Amino acid sequence: MTSVVAPEQQSQSFRAAFAQGLEYTRNREHGLALGAYEAALKANPDSRDALFNLGATHEALGDPFQAITIYKRVLELEPNDADCYRNLGTCAMKLAYRERNGAWLDLARSAWQRSLELQPNQPDVTGYLAAIGPEANP
Secondary structure (H helix, E strand, O other), X not given: OOOOOOHHHHHHHHHHHHHHHHHHHHOOOHHHHHHHHHHHHHHOOOOHHHHHHHHHHXXXXXXXXXXXXXXXXXXXXOOOOHHHHHHXXXXXXXXXXXXXXXXXXXXXXXXXXXXXHHOOOOHHHXXXXXXXXXXXXX
């Protein structure tokens, strides 16, 4: 038998789990944060903030591929999220270095370019783009 959870209880569950995730993140307890953000998403599957932090936690745990998957879900919910594009680019760059695959480099470049289109004043992202240089011509 499935029980129905009242919206207020679901909202409280979300807020409690998300707050716990933020606390774990502040304490660099990323494994615990992962569980808290997943619990928050059970209560509110479309939470941009919980998804974004879940992606960042996967990145902090050394799993940029999973983080990219999650960041793409964030962008489905909020297509003009400059911070998400920034993190997506960073994860793609990690994979480009790890796998020595130009496709990841292209993803990093395009994500960072989009981030700058949405939020131009990001000197670090401008620096990242300068460091990897322009796209190679086919």
